Amino acid sequence: MSRKLIYPLLIILVTVGLFYAEKYVDKQNESYPDMSQETVEAYSEFNSDYLPSSTYNTVIKHKYYTLSYAEPFEQAEWVAYELSKNHVVNNNYKRPYYITDRKVSTGSADWRNYKNSGYDRGHLCAAADREFSENAYHETFLTSNISPQNHEFNAGIWNRLEQKTRSWAKKFDGVHVVTGGVLKKGLLTIGDEEVAVPEHFYKIIVDYSQGNHRAIAFLIPNQATSDSYYAYAVTIDDVERHTGIDFFSNLPNSIEKPLEAKLDVNYWKNY
Numbered sequence: 001m002s003r004k005l006i007y008p009l010l011i012i013l014v015t016v017g018l019f020y021a022e023k024y025v026d027k028q029n030e031s032y033p034d035m036s037q038e039t040v041e042a043y044s045e046f047n048s049d050y051l052p053s054s055t056y057n058t059v060i061k062h063k064y065y066t067l068s069y070a071e072p073f074e075q076a077e078w079v080a081y082e083l084s085k086n087h088v089v090n091n092n093y094k095r096p097y098y099i100t101d102r103k104v105s106t107g108s109a110d111w112r113n114y115k116n117s118g119y120d121r122g123h124l125c126a127a128a129d130r131e132f133s134e135n136a137y138h139e140t141f142l143t144s145n146i147s148p149q150n151h152e153f154n155a156g157i158w159n160r161l162e163q164k165t166r167s168w169a170k171k172f173d174g175v176h177v178v179t180g181g182v183l184k185k186g187l188l189t190i191g192d193e194e195v196a197v198p199e200h201f202y203k204i205i206v207d208y209s210q211g212n213h214r215a216i217a218f219l220i221p222n223q224a225t226s227d228s229y230y231a232y233a234v235t236i237d238d239v240e241r242h243t244g245i246d247f248f249s250n251l252p253n254s255i256e257k258p259l260e261a262k263l264d265v266n267y268w269k270n271y
Helices: 003-023 134-140 150-157 157-172 236-243 253-263 264-269
Strands: 057-061 065-070 075-083 120-123 144-147 174-179 200-208 214-221
Touching: 075 144, 075 157, 120 150, 144 150, 150 157, 157 174, 157 200, 157 214, 200 236, 214 236, 214 253, 214 264, 236 253
Parallel strands: none
Antiparallel strands: 057 065, 065 075, 075 174, 120 144, 174 200, 200 214
16 A cells, blocks of 8 residues: 555544544543532532422432433433522632533433534533532533533523522522423434433522522523513423423422412512
C-alpha cells in the first residue's frame, strides 16, 4: 500500500478510535459525589408525604433529592426535593462534568446523547438550589437529573421560574418542589439512547408554612417565550391529567383534594 493511502487511513482509524473511546469510556472511573463525609448542618430530609407516585416503580433516593426514573424516555418523570431558606446561598462552585447515575439499575442516559443535539442539558433540581454544599451541588449533575430543554426556554422562562422559586423559599422559610418533563409516546428523541424531548415541563411548588398548605403549578411549553410564567399557572389536577402522575396521594384527602384543585395566583404574586 502506498504512503499516500496509509496516512489518510491512519488518520481515519485514529479519529474513529478516539470517537469510540470517548463514547464508551468506563463510567466507573469518572468522579462521583462522595457523601461519606458530608455534614447535614444545612439540610433537612425531604418529607416522603410529598413524594408522587412512580409510574415505573423506579424511585431513586439521593441525599439531596428523590426521583422516579422513566427508562423508556431515559430521564426522570419527576424530581422532588425540599428547598429551605438555608439552602438559598451562592457559593460559586466550579461546574463539574455530567456523569451517569449509578443508582439507576438500567443506567441513566449518557451526557453525550446531548452533544450537537441542539438541546441544553436542563437541570430538574436546579444546581443553584443546592449550593449550600459542594456535594449537594455536584449531585445535581447526575444525568438522571437532566432533560433536553430548548436553550431559550432553559435560559429564559425556566430560569426565571427557578429564581422565583428560591425567592418563595426564602419568604416562606421552605417549600417542596416537584418538577419534570411531560413524558408521552411519540416525542422527538436525541442521541443513540433516544432520550425523549418533552414538549412541556411542569413545576409544582408547595408552601407548607404556618401549618397551611398552598400550592401553585406551572405547565410551560419547551420553547422560547417572553411570557410571564404566571401565564402558564395551572392546578395540580391539570398537571396530573397531562402526566398521569398522582402527586400527593400520601397526604390526607382533606389536604390533598383542595391543594390539587385550587389555584390562587394572586397569593403567590404577593410574595
